[in-house]
Amino acid sequence: MTFEITLSDEVLALSARRSYIELNARARALQLLDDGTFHELLGPFDRVESPWLPMQGIVTQSDDGCVVAKGKIDGQPAVVIAMEGKFQGGSIGEVCGMKMAEAFRLARLDNEKGIPTRAVLSLESGGVRLQEANMGELVIAEIYAEMVALRKHTPLIVVITGPTGCFGGMSLAAGLASYVVMTRQARLSMNGPEVIELEAGKDEFVAADKPFVWSVNGGAQRFATDFADVLLEDDADAVTQAVTELFRKGQPAQLRTDKYELFIKRLKFLDPAKQWVAEDIRNAWKAVAK
Amino acid sequence: MEILNFEFPSSKVKARRAHVGVVGSGDLEILMEPSVDGETRVTIQTSVAGFVDTWKAVVERFLQQHPEAANIEIHDFGATPGTVALRLQQAVEVSKS
Numbered sequence: 001m002t003f004e005i006t007l008s009d010e011v012l013a014l015s016a017r018r019s020y021i022e023l024n025a026r027a028r029a030l031q032l033l034d035d036g037t038f039h040e041l042l043g044p045f046d047r048v049e050s051p052w053l054p055m056q057g058i059v060t061q062s063d064d065g066c067v068v069a070k071g072k073i074d075g076q077p078a079v080v081i082a083m084e085g086k087f088q089g090g091s092i093g094e095v096c097g098m099k100m101a102e103a104f105r106l107a108r109l110d111n112e113k114g115i116p117t118r119a120v121l122s123l124e125s126g127g128v129r130l131q132e133a134n135m136g137e138l139v140i141a142e143i144y145a146e147m148v149a150l151r152k153h154t155p156l157i158v159v160i161t162g163p164t165g166c167f168g169g170m171s172l173a174a175g176l177a178s179y180v181v182m183t184r185q186a187r188l189s190m191n192g193p194e195v196i197e198l199e200a201g202k203d204e205f206v207a208a209d210k211p212f213v214w215s216v217n218g219g220a221q222r223f224a225t226d227f228a229d230v231l232l233e234d235d236a237d238a239v240t241q242a243v244t245e246l247f248r249k250g251q252p253a254q255l256r257t258d259k260y261e262l263f264i265k266r267l268k269f270l271d272p273a274k275q276w277v278a279e280d281i282r283n284a285w286k287a288v289a290k
Numbered sequence: 291m292e293i294l295n296f297e298f299p300s301s302k303v304k305a306r307r308a309h310v311g312v313v314g315s316g317d318l319e320i321l322m323e324p325s326v327d328g329e330t331r332v333t334i335q336t337s338v339a340g341f342v343d344t345w346k347a348v349v350e351r352f353l354q355q356h357p358e359a360a361n362i363e364i365h366d367f368g369a370t371p372g373t374v375a376l377r378l379q380q381a382v383e384v385s386k387s
Binding site: 024043044045047054057058059060061062065084086087088 | 291307309312313314315317319321323335336337363365366367
């Protein structure tokens, strides 16, 4: 007896695609950089690990969950910083946060020396690492300062694909980027769903309701409401291509952080007494477009 | 968390460097480097205490098949013995590629 299986074009297209979401942080940096140009800074064998986690009985990772790699993108010098979401939820501790801030600083110094260096930040992060809270918060401030300084010289691109998503302090870092690239699977939000439910109750937010959560902070909604610039399928080559095209395009006409007056107007348009759903927010954003 | 240290005599052939895995739930990270003095040293940080005999058995089985002199550092986040064995095997494959 023989079986014949006919696959739809959709399924065939899906199976031909390489997932970006399934790549670990190092593989993501390799994916974004031109072939053969990947050079890792403070890699696993340098063993710059968190000194704080073992004191609290927590296993460390040799790169503290942050991969910093120099190389080239589209033939131009570039640095890629990729967070590993599987290690401690991609949380920002002293070491990995400082790696990130220093990478931005070195890229800025190169730019100031006349070496145009691009920067991509691939984020999977729950925000600051609670076990290193104060150091984490301080280093996040350094990250912001360096991002603001660097984006004067080069577009700074944030890529958020999931599965962890981007929350807390790193969601604000995404806000500072010149461009944000997202997939539908990615989530971007200041407070995570569980945190909102815990603080404001189930009337406000049901963290277990996945369609609801994604409708509020998923990639499609974030793209529709101007928090992301590119919405992609989960395709590794498409991510590389999107990043390359954004660098070719150069600086955006207006940075997201310079659009604060528009965002304030939109927030004023929302009546906080009413329970808003994703569609209402999209409509409000359209109603207040200038 | 528990920290375990094992030492074994090994062959004169030196292992090559490899890094595999991630310190995520049910997984582990392995750093393998050549050892210069003919001893193989295995250092394990594990989030699950009380499995010293299991670790010893998994590591001994691996070293019977791969007696190259190595310093092996393991950061474990609750991987099963099967996952540990596969990651060790992967480290050998990566070191040869």
